[in-house]
Amino acid sequence: MSKVHVTTSINGDPTEFLCEPDSTLLDVLRDELGLTGSKEGCGTGDCGACTVTINGRVVCSCLVLGAEAEGAEIGTIEGMAEGDKLHPLQQKFIEHAALQCGICTPGILVAAKSLLEHNPDPTEEEARYWLAGNLCRCTGYDKIIRAVLATAADMREAS
Amino acid sequence: MALDSKSEYDVRTFKVVGTRVQRPDGVDKVTGKARFGADITAPGMLTGLILRSPHAHARIRSIDTSAAEALPGVHAVVTSADFTPIDDDDFTDDILANCMARDKALYDGHAVAAVAASSGHIAKAALKLIKVDYEVLPHVTDVDKAIEPGAPVLHEGRSDETVPEGASPNIISRCEFGHGDVEAGLAKADRVVERSFKTEATHQGYIEPHACLAQMSTDGTADLWCCTQGHYMVRNTCAAIFRMEQGQLRVTASEIGGGFGGKTTVFLEPVALMLARKSGRPVKMVMSRSEVLRATGPTSSSSVDVRIGMTKDGKITGAFAELRYQGGAYPGSPVEMGAMSAFAAYDLEHVKTVGWDIVCNRPKQAAYRAPGAPMAAFAVESAIDELAKGFGLDPIEVRLKNAAREGTKSSYGVTYPAIGLEATLRTARDHPHWKAPLGPNQGRGVACGFWFNFGGDTCVSLNITPDGTVTVSEGNPDIGGSRASMSMMAAEELGIPYEKVRTIVADTGSLGQNEVTDGSRVTFAVGLATIKAARAAKAEMCKRAAMTWGIDPEAVEWRDGAAHATGHNAGEHPPMTLAEIAAIASNTGGPIAGHCEANPEGAGVSFATHMVDTEVDPDTGATKILRYTVFQDAGKAVHPDYVEGQFQGGATQGIGWALNEEYIYGEDGTLQNPGFLDYRVPVASDLPMIDTVILEIPNPGHPYGVRGVGETSIVPPLAAVANAVSEAADVRMTQIPMSPPRLLSAILAK
Amino acid sequence: MQYLAPQTLDDAVKALASQPDAKVLAGGTDLLVRMRSDMIHPDVVLDIKRIDETRRITQEDGGWRIGASVSAAEMGENAALVADWPGVVEAANLIGSTQIQGRCTIVGNLCNASPAADSVPAMVAANATVRVVGPEGTRDVPVQEIPVSPGKTSLKPGEFVASVFLPPRPERSGDAYLRFIPRTEMDIAVVSAGVALQLDEGGTCTAARVSLGAVAPTVLLVPEAADTLIGTKVDEPALEALAKAASAAAKPIADKRGTVEYRVHVAGVLARRAAVIARNRAGGAS
Missing domain, CATH: 3.10.20.30 (Beta-grasp domain)
Incomplete structure (x- = not known):
C-alpha cells in the first residue's frame, strides 16, 4: 500500500x-x-x-x-481561537460551565460555530437539532445550549 | 457506617465557596489542548490491539499465535498463558481473567489475545492471523433464565455460603436487609401492590474510549498513562497482577473523558504492560467504540419483585423487595447496594429486602453512577405511585407521610442524622411545575432517590510557593470540575483569591493512597482533606508570623488571608499576609506546606426528588420529555454550576435508561448494538432544559457541610419517567426501557 | 488499497471497469463505516467528487438533475429545489447529523441498498429516475429498480449512478416523507413512508404514489395504497383506508430496531400522516 x-x-x-x-x-x-x-x-x-x-x-x-x-x-x-483570543463560544462555554469532562467540547464548539455562521439567531430547538450529532454524556446539554444561545445573542449585539 | 460521627461542620459565611468561578482546565478544554487518554504518545511506541471472542460462551481449546508472531512488524503477542492467576485474591483474579480469557470465553467480546505492532495496520493484520480453536457452549444472557434449572453454567463452585443448597450455580451470593415483620405489616394494609419489574443493562456511555500507554523497563520499573477514575487503583491492581512492588509502578492519570463508574477498574492496562514487557517498547492501546460496548462494564440488568402495603390514607405498613441482578460473567453485581437502597427513602416499621447476585454470559459489569440503586428505585417508586394513585392520593404527600428524616432507622440499618428528603419533597410540592396544566396524552411523574455517598482514603498536599501562591496536589482524576472545587475550598480556608490557587492531579509517585473517584466522594473527602491541609498550612504560617514578631504562636490567628496578632500581650504588629510570610519562609524555617491524609467518615447520605412531564404518541409509542425538574440536597454547593451539571447529567442518563438505552442480545448471545447508532444515548434534540433546585441541608460530616451530589441524580429518573409515561399512556409500565415498540404494544393491549 | 480521484465520467468508468473490487466514494458516510468496521476491504476507492457533472444541481426539462456527489445539505440550500420537492429534500436531510448531511448523498443512500434508507422512499414516491453510466453506455432507470435486496443493487460490474432526475412537479401536487425513529435524530428509520400526490382543481386526488421503507428487503412502491387516495379528497375515510393498505403491504422482519407488529402498525400511521402533509402541500383541505 x-x-x-x-x-x-x-x-x-x-x-x-x-x-x-x-x-x-x-x-x-x-x-x-x-x-x-x-x-x-x-x-x-x-x-x-x-x-x-x-x-x-x-x-x-x-x-x-x-x-x-x-x-x-x-x-x-x-x-478556533485567534492567538490568545478565545472565540466568543469558547469563552462562553467556560463561563457557563458548558463542559464537564470536556471530551465532546472541541467537536461541539466547531459545530456550534458553524451553526452561528449559518444562523446567527437560532431558536433553542434549532440549536438542539443542529447539535444532535454531537453526543455529550455529562451535561444533559442544558448548559451547552444556554452557552450557544447566549453567545449568539452577544455576537448579534456586537455586530 | 459511622453516620453519627462527631460533627465536623461549623456554620460560617463563605466568600469563595458558592460562587461560580471559571474552572482552571477550561481554556485547555475549549482549545483542544487538554490531553486525554488517547492523546498521549511516547517515542518508539507500538500499537496494541486485542482479539475478542465472537462467541457468548466457548471453551478455548487452543490458541495458535505463531503466524501472528512471524508477521514482520509484530513485536509481541499475549494470551492468558503470559499471566499467572492470583490464587489468594478472587476479586483481582476475576479482573485479570476479564482482561484476558483463560479456558473459556465467557461473553461476546471477551479478550482472548493481544498483539503489539509497529503500526495499527500491521496489528490489525496480526489479529487475523491468530487461530483460536473454540468449542462453542450453550449460553444465557437473561438474569431470570440464568437461574432456571438446566441453564448453562458459567463457573462451578463460585457460590458462597449465603446461597441455599441446590440453587443454581449461577447464583453467587444472597443478601438480606430490613427489620420488623413484613407479613404482619402487609396484613394491616388496605391494599397490597405486588408487581414484578425488569430493567435492561445500560452502559455508562462515556464518549472517551478506554486508552493507555504502558512502558516497562528491564530494571522492573514501569510507567502507565491512562484515562481512569483512579490511577492508584490502576497501580495497585496492576502491581498485584505483575507481582510488582507498588512503588515501582508509577501511574499518571490523563484528562478523563467521562467515566460514571465505568473507569473504576482496568481492562487494557495489564495487557498493555505485558505487551510492553514482552516487546521492550512503549505500547499504546485505544479501544474502539464497539470494544467499549462489548467488553467494558455496562451496569446490571435486573429483575425485581416488590410487595408494598398501604393504608387508604397513604401510610406504608409493610414493604418487601426481592432483587435479582446479573453482574455479567463474574461475581459482583451491585445487588447489595440495590437491596440496601431500595427503601432507604422511607421510615418503615416493617421492611425487608433480599438480593441475589447472578452471573450470565455478558461483560463483567462495572459501577455505573449509584450502582444498583436506580433499578431498585424504579420498582419501589413505581409501586408507591400505583398505590397512591389507586387511593386518589397526591403522590408527593404520600411520600412525605412516609419520608425518612433525622432519627429514622433506615431499612439498611443506620439511623440517619440530618437529611434532606423532606425538604426536596416539600420544595417539589410547592414548585410551579407541580401545578402546571397538562394536555392530552401527557402525564406527570415524581420519584425519590437515595444514595449513600462515600469517603475513602484520601491524600492532599498543599504547598505555599515563595511568591505567595498556592498549589494543591490531590490524587483523584477531575471528572467534572473538581480541581475548581478544591481550589475554591483552599482559597476559602486560606482567605485568598481563588485565582491564587492551582490544583493538580498528582501521579501515584507523589502522594499516598487515594481511593478511586467514586461514591460521589471527591468534593466531600478530597475537599475535607484540602480544607484540613489548608488549616495545617495556616497553623504553620501563624507560627512563622509569631516567630517574626517574637510572640507566642497562640497569640496569632489567621483571618482574611493574613496572620494577625490578637492575644492580650501580643503587642501591635501589622498583619502579615500569606505572600509576606511566604517571601521570608526560607529564613523562618524553610518552605511551608500543609497536608492531610485521611479516611473521612460521615460522607452524608443524599436524597433527591425528580419531577417530569411526558407526552406519549399513542399511535407510535414515542415518548417526549416536556419538562424536567430536579430537587436535590447538596449539603453545600461548592460550585453551583457544577452541582447543577451533575443534577442535569444524572437526570439525562436516567432518561436515556428509561426510554431508549439497552443492551440487545441476539439469539446467538452476541451484542446486536455495539455502537452509538443503536445504543441510543439521548441527543440534544431529545431533551428540554433540565431545571434544578439545589437544597442545602448541611452535612455534619464535612467542615463546610458538603455532601456528594454526583450519583443520587440518576436514581429517581427511571421511576419518575415511568410514572409519567404510565399516566400519559394510561397503562402501568413495568419494564425498562419503555422503547416505542414496548410502549405501543402495552397501549394496544389495554 | 488504492485511492483514485478521476476528473471525468469516462475516466471513472474506465477505472471502475478495470477494477472489479473497486468501491465508489461520494459522501463516504456509509462506505467508510463499512471499511472501518471490517465489513469490506476494497482494492480501490474511486472518489467521484472531482467529476464536475456529479457536483451540480441543474434544472432539466422542468425537473431537477442532482449529481451523485451533491450532499444533502447542498440540496437543502437550493430554495427552488426545496419548493418543488420538499419531501425528497427533507428526507435527505433526515440522514444522520448535520455533519453527515454535509457529506451524504442521495445516490449513496440509494446504492447502499438499505431498505431503511431515508431518501429512497421519498424518491420512489416522487417517481425519480437515476442515470447509470458504465462500460456499455448510459441508461436511465427508475429508482426502485436499483436496490434488489439489502446491500445489493441491480448495477452491473463497472456501472455506477451519476445522477438522479426528479421529474417536473405537476400543478397542485405535493410530496412528503416521514420516518419513525426512537430518538429525535441520529437513528436509522424503524419504518418510513413517502407520499406524492396530485389534486384537481376541486381538491380530488388524481394521481398518487405511496412508498414504504424498512418493511421489506427493499423500499416498496405500494400502488394499492395509492389507489385508496385516488378519486378521494384525501379525507378521513381515504386516510383510514390508506393506513390499512399500507399496513397490509408491510412485510417486515423483527430486529433490534423494532418488532413485526410494530412496523406493520406504524407503517399505516406514517403513510396516513405523510399523506396529510402531501395533501396540504398540494393545496388541498387542511
Whole structure:
C-alpha cells in the first residue's frame, strides 16, 4: 500500500502530508499532524467528537479519507481561537460551565460555530437539532445550549 | 457506617465557596489542548490491539499465535498463558481473567489475545492471523433464565455460603436487609401492590474510549498513562497482577473523558504492560467504540419483585423487595447496594429486602453512577405511585407521610442524622411545575432517590510557593470540575483569591493512597482533606508570623488571608499576609506546606426528588420529555454550576435508561448494538432544559457541610419517567426501557 | 488499497471497469463505516467528487438533475429545489447529523441498498429516475429498480449512478416523507413512508404514489395504497383506508430496531400522516 501525498490547508496553514490511502482525516490530524484536539469517540459518525470543517462545512473527520483533503481548507478546534483570543463560544462555554469532562467540547464548539455562521439567531430547538450529532454524556446539554444561545445573542449585539 | 460521627461542620459565611468561578482546565478544554487518554504518545511506541471472542460462551481449546508472531512488524503477542492467576485474591483474579480469557470465553467480546505492532495496520493484520480453536457452549444472557434449572453454567463452585443448597450455580451470593415483620405489616394494609419489574443493562456511555500507554523497563520499573477514575487503583491492581512492588509502578492519570463508574477498574492496562514487557517498547492501546460496548462494564440488568402495603390514607405498613441482578460473567453485581437502597427513602416499621447476585454470559459489569440503586428505585417508586394513585392520593404527600428524616432507622440499618428528603419533597410540592396544566396524552411523574455517598482514603498536599501562591496536589482524576472545587475550598480556608490557587492531579509517585473517584466522594473527602491541609498550612504560617514578631504562636490567628496578632500581650504588629510570610519562609524555617491524609467518615447520605412531564404518541409509542425538574440536597454547593451539571447529567442518563438505552442480545448471545447508532444515548434534540433546585441541608460530616451530589441524580429518573409515561399512556409500565415498540404494544393491549 | 480521484465520467468508468473490487466514494458516510468496521476491504476507492457533472444541481426539462456527489445539505440550500420537492429534500436531510448531511448523498443512500434508507422512499414516491453510466453506455432507470435486496443493487460490474432526475412537479401536487425513529435524530428509520400526490382543481386526488421503507428487503412502491387516495379528497375515510393498505403491504422482519407488529402498525400511521402533509402541500383541505 503506497502512501498518498496530500497538499491542503489546515487552520490557514499550508500543510502537506503523506497518508495511507485508507487513513481517515481524523487519523491524519491526530497521528500524523499532532492535532489531537479532534477526538475519536465512535469512528462511525455517530458522536461528533471528531467534528471539523472542510471548505466551511462541518463533517465527521472519522468519515473522511485523508486523501480527500487534497486542495481543501480544513478547520479544526486548534484554529478556533485567534492567538490568545478565545472565540466568543469558547469563552462562553467556560463561563457557563458548558463542559464537564470536556471530551465532546472541541467537536461541539466547531459545530456550534458553524451553526452561528449559518444562523446567527437560532431558536433553542434549532440549536438542539443542529447539535444532535454531537453526543455529550455529562451535561444533559442544558448548559451547552444556554452557552450557544447566549453567545449568539452577544455576537448579534456586537455586530 | 459511622453516620453519627462527631460533627465536623461549623456554620460560617463563605466568600469563595458558592460562587461560580471559571474552572482552571477550561481554556485547555475549549482549545483542544487538554490531553486525554488517547492523546498521549511516547517515542518508539507500538500499537496494541486485542482479539475478542465472537462467541457468548466457548471453551478455548487452543490458541495458535505463531503466524501472528512471524508477521514482520509484530513485536509481541499475549494470551492468558503470559499471566499467572492470583490464587489468594478472587476479586483481582476475576479482573485479570476479564482482561484476558483463560479456558473459556465467557461473553461476546471477551479478550482472548493481544498483539503489539509497529503500526495499527500491521496489528490489525496480526489479529487475523491468530487461530483460536473454540468449542462453542450453550449460553444465557437473561438474569431470570440464568437461574432456571438446566441453564448453562458459567463457573462451578463460585457460590458462597449465603446461597441455599441446590440453587443454581449461577447464583453467587444472597443478601438480606430490613427489620420488623413484613407479613404482619402487609396484613394491616388496605391494599397490597405486588408487581414484578425488569430493567435492561445500560452502559455508562462515556464518549472517551478506554486508552493507555504502558512502558516497562528491564530494571522492573514501569510507567502507565491512562484515562481512569483512579490511577492508584490502576497501580495497585496492576502491581498485584505483575507481582510488582507498588512503588515501582508509577501511574499518571490523563484528562478523563467521562467515566460514571465505568473507569473504576482496568481492562487494557495489564495487557498493555505485558505487551510492553514482552516487546521492550512503549505500547499504546485505544479501544474502539464497539470494544467499549462489548467488553467494558455496562451496569446490571435486573429483575425485581416488590410487595408494598398501604393504608387508604397513604401510610406504608409493610414493604418487601426481592432483587435479582446479573453482574455479567463474574461475581459482583451491585445487588447489595440495590437491596440496601431500595427503601432507604422511607421510615418503615416493617421492611425487608433480599438480593441475589447472578452471573450470565455478558461483560463483567462495572459501577455505573449509584450502582444498583436506580433499578431498585424504579420498582419501589413505581409501586408507591400505583398505590397512591389507586387511593386518589397526591403522590408527593404520600411520600412525605412516609419520608425518612433525622432519627429514622433506615431499612439498611443506620439511623440517619440530618437529611434532606423532606425538604426536596416539600420544595417539589410547592414548585410551579407541580401545578402546571397538562394536555392530552401527557402525564406527570415524581420519584425519590437515595444514595449513600462515600469517603475513602484520601491524600492532599498543599504547598505555599515563595511568591505567595498556592498549589494543591490531590490524587483523584477531575471528572467534572473538581480541581475548581478544591481550589475554591483552599482559597476559602486560606482567605485568598481563588485565582491564587492551582490544583493538580498528582501521579501515584507523589502522594499516598487515594481511593478511586467514586461514591460521589471527591468534593466531600478530597475537599475535607484540602480544607484540613489548608488549616495545617495556616497553623504553620501563624507560627512563622509569631516567630517574626517574637510572640507566642497562640497569640496569632489567621483571618482574611493574613496572620494577625490578637492575644492580650501580643503587642501591635501589622498583619502579615500569606505572600509576606511566604517571601521570608526560607529564613523562618524553610518552605511551608500543609497536608492531610485521611479516611473521612460521615460522607452524608443524599436524597433527591425528580419531577417530569411526558407526552406519549399513542399511535407510535414515542415518548417526549416536556419538562424536567430536579430537587436535590447538596449539603453545600461548592460550585453551583457544577452541582447543577451533575443534577442535569444524572437526570439525562436516567432518561436515556428509561426510554431508549439497552443492551440487545441476539439469539446467538452476541451484542446486536455495539455502537452509538443503536445504543441510543439521548441527543440534544431529545431533551428540554433540565431545571434544578439545589437544597442545602448541611452535612455534619464535612467542615463546610458538603455532601456528594454526583450519583443520587440518576436514581429517581427511571421511576419518575415511568410514572409519567404510565399516566400519559394510561397503562402501568413495568419494564425498562419503555422503547416505542414496548410502549405501543402495552397501549394496544389495554 | 488504492485511492483514485478521476476528473471525468469516462475516466471513472474506465477505472471502475478495470477494477472489479473497486468501491465508489461520494459522501463516504456509509462506505467508510463499512471499511472501518471490517465489513469490506476494497482494492480501490474511486472518489467521484472531482467529476464536475456529479457536483451540480441543474434544472432539466422542468425537473431537477442532482449529481451523485451533491450532499444533502447542498440540496437543502437550493430554495427552488426545496419548493418543488420538499419531501425528497427533507428526507435527505433526515440522514444522520448535520455533519453527515454535509457529506451524504442521495445516490449513496440509494446504492447502499438499505431498505431503511431515508431518501429512497421519498424518491420512489416522487417517481425519480437515476442515470447509470458504465462500460456499455448510459441508461436511465427508475429508482426502485436499483436496490434488489439489502446491500445489493441491480448495477452491473463497472456501472455506477451519476445522477438522479426528479421529474417536473405537476400543478397542485405535493410530496412528503416521514420516518419513525426512537430518538429525535441520529437513528436509522424503524419504518418510513413517502407520499406524492396530485389534486384537481376541486381538491380530488388524481394521481398518487405511496412508498414504504424498512418493511421489506427493499423500499416498496405500494400502488394499492395509492389507489385508496385516488378519486378521494384525501379525507378521513381515504386516510383510514390508506393506513390499512399500507399496513397490509408491510412485510417486515423483527430486529433490534423494532418488532413485526410494530412496523406493520406504524407503517399505516406514517403513510396516513405523510399523506396529510402531501395533501396540504398540494393545496388541498387542511
